[in-house]
Amino acid sequence: MRSHLLNDTTAEHYRRSVTEGVERVAAKLATTERPFTGVSVDALSPLIDRIDLDRPLHDTAAVLDELDEVYLRDAVYFHHPRYLAHLNCPVVIPAVLGEAVLSAVNSSLDTWDQSAGGTLIERKLIDWTNERIGLGPHADGVFTSGGSQSNLQALLLAREEAKTDSLAELRIFASEVSHFSVKKSAKLLGLGQDAVVSIPVGADKRMQTVALARELERCKDSGLVPMAVVATSGTTDFGSIDPLPEIAELCEQFGVWMHVDAAYGCGLLASLKYRGRLDGIERADSVTVDYHKSFFQPVSSSAVLVRDADTLRHATYHAEYLNPRRMVQERIPNQVDKSLQTTRRFDALKLWMTLRVMGADGVGQLFDEVCDLAAEGWKLLAADPRFDVVVEPSLSTLVFRYIPAAVTDPAEIDRANLYARKALFASGDAVVAGTKVVGRHYLKFTLLNPETTADDIAAVLDLIAGHAEQYLGESLDRAS
Ligand SMILES: Cc1ncc(COP(=O)(O)O)c(C=O)c1O
Numbered sequence: 002m003r004s005h006l007l008n009d010t011t012a013e014h015y016r017r018s019v020t021e022g023v024e025r026v027a028a029k030l031a032t033t034e035r036p037f038t039g040v041s042v043d044a045l046s047p048l049i050d051r052i053d054l055d056r057p058l059h060d061t062a063a064v065l066d067e068l069d070e071v072y073l074r075d076a077v078y079f080h081h082p083r084y085l086a087h088l089n090c091p092v093v094i095p096a097v098l099g100e101a102v103l104s105a106v107n108s109s110l111d112t113w114d115q116s117a118g119g120t121l122i123e124r125k126l127i128d129w130t131n132e133r134i135g136l137g138p139h140a141d142g143v144f145t146s147g148g149s150q151s152n153l154q155a156l157l158l159a160r161e162e163a164k165t166d167s168l169a170e171l172r173i174f175a176s177e178v179s180h181f182s183v184k185k186s187a188k189l190l191g192l193g194q195d196a197v198v199s200i201p202v203g204a205d206k207r208m209q210t211v212a213l214a215r216e217l218e219r220c221k222d223s224g225l226v227p228m229a230v231v232a233t234s235g236t237t238d239f240g241s242i243d244p245l246p247e248i249a250e251l252c253e254q255f256g257v258w259m260h261v262d263a264a265y266g267c268g269l270l271a272s273l274k275y276r277g278r279l280d281g282i283e284r285a286d287s288v289t290v291d292y293h294k295s296f297f298q299p300v301s302s303s304a305v306l307v308r309d310a311d312t313l314r315h316a317t318y319h320a321e322y323l324n325p326r327r328m329v330q331e332r333i334p335n336q337v338d339k340s341l342q343t344t345r346r347f348d349a350l351k352l353w354m355t356l357r358v359m360g361a362d363g364v365g366q367l368f369d370e371v372c373d374l375a376a377e378g379w380k381l382l383a384a385d386p387r388f389d390v391v392v393e394p395s396l397s398t399l400v401f402r403y404i405p406a407a408v409t410d411p412a413e414i415d416r417a418n419l420y421a422r423k424a425l426f427a428s429g430d431a432v433v434a435g436t437k438v439v440g441r442h443y444l445k446f447t448l449l450n451p452e453t454t455a456d457d458i459a460a461v462l463d464l465i466a467g468h469a470e471q472y473l474g475e476s477l478d479r480a481s
Pocket of ligand 1: 088146147148149150152180182233235236237262264265291303
């Protein structure tokens, strides 16, 4: 069994094994014609059920054959131009190389004595990101597992900085289309059920700052404590960017922590064309960025950034066995002092490799391309009488709904759109997402693949219309 341990004596075995795996994936990527095979849960489950984990195959090639059957063959492939569903990006090769390196060396970024250069690389990337945001000379931050964790940590710091000991008094203000991790965080942080005040958005799906001002005033008047305003820079559905400068003004006026959830919109930090859309982000107290959304990084790769490094002390605990207090005086950099996690992946290496090979402009160019594609898609949809499209994109999503000329019942139109999404998924021809807008079912394209073209968008719209028509035709037959 020792031959499976990665060490000085097994370097050749490691090279062969990993190369074999890489060859399989490369072959799969090169020959994948659709983003999904359309396999059903019922068809796939028995293949996995029948594998006896207590009977190993003892042969890498055989295990890779098996893996093809239970995973690779039917995986959902984000690199395919017709994967248009969630906030998953195709990944850049330097980052995948970084992933291979980081898992083999397996540094843990909690302490200096488990990572050395890894810690310094992560710190440099945090500084780089803070510089791009403009958070100022005292900024800091730490890599996290994702946007949800980044939001949780930012709100933890905001809670600790709030001027009350009564959790029930605290209020968080976020737009009605903010990410659900805000509400989840409030719950995890022990705040009351009504802690998150939902601020309405306008037709552009951006937070209405007049309503925010009114709610902040009301909060103060009722003796409650405004803990944080969460401004979303790139809402999950619409990619809309809340008006950051106006929100910053209100936060200053009311003395409230400003958190910017830029999990999606952070790609603009590298943009050559659209960086201005994030103006005002530099006034935040904390920022969430998900490199695994708009920096083309493999999952996971995220960070929480703070204007004042000192606020990270709210996540600090010392343990004699890991990061004794004296190490602070000795200036030993232990990232665990800033993190909710202890053992932590060296995800930063992927971004490092990306920036060193491609440069930030390269990443920004890719993100600009998908923003431009979304603008083209918007024009297609706006000109197509078969569809209703909700809002012109600020980033790279399109939310729309098929509206048949002959049908007026909104519930029937809902069903046709739900059917179209399901049928498309089952066909594997394309994968699209869905959401609700004012109680009605809509479909969503999240465009993060620069290889997707306007022709792809047009073709997928035709497929959706075809499936919806089929549903409505069958529905008429059923009724007659
Ligand atoms: C705006 C926003 N914030 C936070 C998150 C959560 O990020 P993660 O899935 O990395 O936890 C998402 C995910 O889609 C998001 O869109």
